Amino acid sequence: MVHSMLRALVQRGHEVSVWLSRYTDDRTDYDLDGVQVVPLQSRLDAASAIRKADVVVSHLENVPSAGALARGYGKPLAVVCHNTHLPSFRQMAAGDTALAVYNSQWMAREAELFFAEYPKGVRPRSEVIVRPPVFADEYRTKPGDKVTLINCNLEKGGRLFEKLARRMPEVEFLAVRGAYGEQVLPDLPNVEIVDHVCGHEMRERVYSRTKVLLMPSSYESWGRAGVEAMASGIPVIAHPTPGLCESLSEAGVFVDLHDADGYETVIRKLLNDPVEYRLVSKRAKARSAELDPTADLDTWCDAVEALAR
Structure with missing residues (x-):
């Protein structure tokens, strides 16, 4: 899902890089459909990349760390949500998520129910539904x-x-x-x-x-x-x-x-x-x-x- 979304940004003329947080055998940067991929073993300066970015996009277990860095550097954070498990919603319920991306209408409704129990200030400032893109x-x-x-x-x-x-x-x-x-x-x-x-x-x-x-x-x-x-x-x-x-x-x-x-x-x-x-x-x-x-x-x-x- 995320790769297709990032590829669409590249096609719009944007510079996009993905910093991997898990170990792989790759040791050098590589290009994937115009997206620059930075393996964990290649470089260790992801924070510097976030500091220079215009927008930070994160998902799953990387949201807390990416969100903290984005917040520290004053960068807008977009969170892509792949499931309705409570950690997915809790991780972006800090009041500093600029954009939540839900992969289905039912996920958006589940998020609405979750955030209904919290102050309005903690919910994402904007939301969109992007179904996993399949050409x-x-x-x-x-x-x-x-x-x-x-x-x-x-x-x-x-x-x-x-x-x-x-x-x-x-x-x-x-x-x-x-x-x-x-x-x-x-x-x-x-x-x-x-x-x-x-x-x-x-x-x-x-x-x-x-x-x-x-x-x-x-x-x-x-x-x-x-x-x-x-x-x-x-x-x-x-x-x-x-x-x-x-x-x-x-x-x-x-x-x-x-x-x-x-x-x-x-x-x-x-x-x-x-x-x-x-x-x-x-x-x-x-x-x-x-x-x-x-x-x-x-x-x-x-x-x-x-x-x-």
């Missing part, structure tokens, strides 16, 4: 023949995925190893396991091999993978979290994550009934078109430019 052309491909789960940890539905693969030995499954969480990777002849895949490789390595995408997540604030899959008309079977209901809308096929029988029934229906598959695929493509990110990114860039002024 369909970057993901569109011809669907494959596998039933896929991306990130096989427990919260994303790894156990259900394993159960379904055992129930349907004649169906080919694709398990994509996630970057976090305990991974449930079934050792079964009908399950192919793919190591963690970078975003720019998802089209070729995952979606071009996927016929149906599973998203039986216990929590999703939005559900970017589902939106990426819909660009190719890939049906998405999902647990009805508020985020997934908002992102997939009428294109989603919603089944409770505890209902293994329901998931099996829907998978078999989609794989064996070409008419039903075409109908769901058509709805997916239509929803993908509705989620064109151009307007959201314009809103984001306008808000950042207003802070800089």
